[in-house]
Amino acid sequence: MDVNDVKELLELIEGKDIIEIEYSHGDKKIRIVRSSSGRVKKAQEVQQARPAEVQPEAEVDTTAEKLLVSVNSPFVGTFYCAPSPSEKPFVEIGSRVKKGQTIGIVEAMKLMNAIEADADGSVKQILKKDGEPVEFGEPLFIIDPEG
């Protein structure tokens, strides 16, 4: 064991939500403590961080016990939660949805693009308001497959 081992461990936890590592040898011991806030940052994001602070991407909490599914916008455009202003929203919080079911619309250049549920489950969160602009890849809905 030498300083390089420490270095290696430091590199290992870089960008991870590990806040403590202990590692003995005689009689063996490993202790790893994870951040309770549990925000996962990928190593390459850290590497790519640039001269000014990088806005954290809207991220889904994937460390909770239950796995949630995020439905992201495949287009840059305007989000609508209903087929037309006079109609009811496709879904509300708590709505049961089937995979493939239309749950929203992103309008780009006057084309209405249907946003479909990625999984069966219930709608846990609706992250955008009706008429709000969305970027490519922005999360629109959180679906709880077990809900």
Added chain:
Amino acid sequence: MDVNDVKELLELIEGKDIIEIEYSHGDKKIRIVRSSSGRVKKAQEVQQARPAEVQPEAEVDTTAEKLLVSVNSPFVGTFYCAPSPSEKPFVEIGSRVKKGQTIGIVEAMKLMNAIEADADGSVKQILKKDGEPVEFGEPLFIIDPEG
């Protein structure tokens, strides 16, 4: 393990959100504690690399069991090992010297500056040749106080 290891560890965690490192050797132990705020360092903080590789300073090996004394040049100029070209050198390797004894000369602007031994002992190394230019702070002699 020596002071350089500590130095290396310090450099390792510089700019990182590590708040504690423990590192034993006998029977091994590593313990790394990270700031609970879990702030992920910015790339710019990592990028402390110097624009070009930094020349390592001429350094005396102080990690050996015996402590050696380096006599450095207090002037920028030309090193001479003897009072004049026709005379014998002040010292040779193995010569016994007393603290304050003249062991060489650095000439700067036609002024002959005596270089004195920093400690009693024996001359272990003569690092410059007669007539060689020296910078401020460059090691000229290594003296072994126990030799």
Added chain:
Amino acid sequence: MFSKVLVANRGEIAIRIIRALKELGIKSVAVYSTADKNALHTQLADEKICIGSAQSKNSYLNAPAIISAAQIKGADAIHPGYGFLSEDPGFAEVCEEAGIKFIGPKPEDIELMGNKLKAREYVDKIGIQVLPGTFQEIEDEQHAIRIAKDIGLPLVIKAAEGGGGRGIKIIYAEDQIPNIIKIARAEAKMAFGSASLYIEKYFEKVRHIEIQIIGDGNGNVIALGERECSIQRRHQKFIEESPSIAVDDKLRNRINDAAVKITRHINYRGVGTVEFLLDEKGRFYFMEMNTRLQVEHPVTEFVTGIDIVAEQINIAGGQRMSLSQKDIKLRGHAIECRINAEDPETLVPSTGTIRAYVPPGGPWVRVDGFAYSGYEVSPYYDSLIAKLIVWAEDRDSAIRRMLRALDEFIIDGIKTNIPLHKKILSSKEFLLGNISTRFIDKFV
């Protein structure tokens, strides 16, 4: 004038445009792909928006996404930069239909010059010498062989919808024709969406001379003098300079006039570059016109003192040209080196994280780049990572200044072509100006 402009590009040219917008007091919107999340252009712009995934076709070439982004950001104009959608007349039209100003020429002018065969025909008609070659597209192998006999070997086969040095094949022997035509057709179809090819005479020892022009669409067109771009590698420009050592005042006036004639005839609006080949006897031939901002515009900016990008934006914003031909005086000499992230031997793009990035500075050194310490060069886009441009009172001094600046430039972690630039710039032949489009061959 515009209040907010979306910059539909990435890398150094997106930054160049954002800088111009800032200086004009116009808000800027950067678009980016998921691979460019941390790119410098997104940080320098006032606003930014993600338009698609890493591959260009899903982001920087994704016209609907870009227009949708402009709409939701409330941009009143789009600057296309160079490459990507900058020479797509369809995109220019869709912008205008969506009520967003396209900062570039009229779509019909892009279209005319975008088809190199049509452009040749047009230029020939108004009495400017074009490169010897055909005005029709190649029908088949036999047709190509007939043309070859007519104009003599060597020949160059080009894609009618190509340009910018892409899709070029040189033929030295007649029996190469059938094979090369096949390959060229396939490549042209893939790269430009059209298999249409044409043939020109290939000159072994010529210079690439191009004229920067600006037109305001109100009948005013001026020429900002020439750039010599003979130092090319695989038909891609490598080093550009202005003025050319081969062009004296008299010849400059003649080439300027030809470029102005070509563009004034169509009442050209915007900036553009008319490219010529110049032979050893001082004869010049129209090759093609690029209807956009050029990578190498900074060398012209340095010798003329004119901010070409600001002029371009102002003209698109409806201003009349603030310059007249007599204001244009070249002073001193400017050189640009394109710094690419690539292995200087193999030309293979070099990707990875730049560990240390220290650009050169000091007098009359300009760096248009987008990298920084910690930046990751991705494999998705072209390998240009910086343009290094210097100015000096004369060509010799400019060469020495460029060598000094190249020496200072630290880019650690990836390979670049800086060593090759140094080799060329310190060569006696380059110093003497004995250069041609084949010059670089002896250095690689």
Added chain:
Amino acid sequence: MFSKVLVANRGEIAIRIIRALKELGIKSVAVYSTADKNALHTQLADEKICIGSAQSKNSYLNAPAIISAAQIKGADAIHPGYGFLSEDPGFAEVCEEAGIKFIGPKPEDIELMGNKLKAREYVDKIGIQVLPGTFQEIEDEQHAIRIAKDIGLPLVIKAAEGGGGRGIKIIYAEDQIPNIIKIARAEAKMAFGSASLYIEKYFEKVRHIEIQIIGDGNGNVIALGERECSIQRRHQKFIEESPSIAVDDKLRNRINDAAVKITRHINYRGVGTVEFLLDEKGRFYFMEMNTRLQVEHPVTEFVTGIDIVAEQINIAGGQRMSLSQKDIKLRGHAIECRINAEDPETLVPSTGTIRAYVPPGGPWVRVDGFAYSGYEVSPYYDSLIAKLIVWAEDRDSAIRRMLRALDEFIIDGIKTNIPLHKKILSSKEFLLGNISTRFIDKFV
């Protein structure tokens, strides 16, 4: 011409000189203190040598060490930069005695202009208006009070051996005189080795206008136009520009002529700056002359296209001046901001490690700096870490370009005065050019 030059300085000016030497094909030797072991100037020079410990008096002010270094490195000339030994006539003499060319004026010219009282007397004698004030040094309090009554309040007390804005005390009331004289004497003695003081009239609303001149020691002296350096903080220049908004062609010719007359009379050799105060009525008064390269020389380089440092080296190397007065034409407008590592509120120098350093780039932006990501700002030297200089066709555009460049400049880990620069440059008063040497007071 020289084959190897030792640069007896550090920081941005050492790098500026090394760049010029490289471009002239002359080898360079950097000297450094132990605190500057990793400084950029040691990396850019061809050779480097450590001359002493961190404190300036042991290294950059250590004349024997510097000359010894030049000797063992085989340098045939020494460039002193600005500050440190640049205006020490004794150093210039010792260089020449050691057979090493001093790249600067003749020692007697340094001495004449170095004593501000002697300089006033000399300039007055050749018929140029000097600032109202005394031509003798202050004997005692009573003498000072008599002078005060003579020329009227407010007054400024200066050190005869001072200069460059150091050692200046302003007196608004007669009863301040005894105390201030005491303090000024002590300070002058400590800073300049001489307690000699003199008195000038203090003007509340004047501009600092200086003329860059170059002489070749063969009777040729030319003026490169003015710089306006009115934006000062604690008598230190903060923002410089050329030309001055207050100087028209006619006035420029008159001030140029005065500066040339002063320097031609002593057959001045080298570069230098003649400083004047300009009042609201267009009257100008000689203040002092700096017999060295000036911090703010780049603004003149940008508007004239002349490489002042290269000219300086060439002239010291024995070349006749390559320029004549009619070659000097100012084009456009240049502004320099001095970027200091200091708290913009308290002015306390800010030291520490620069975590991220990303200089601005793009068109007509010049950065003369020496920091980099990971550089440690030490407390031993002055706080200037970069000069940011921009050029544009007119003053308004130059201001906008400077604001853009300031916006881009990332220096993380230490405090800088960038916020104050932005505040000043975006103010209406600065835009209108309503500036004077007291301008900055309202911003801090």
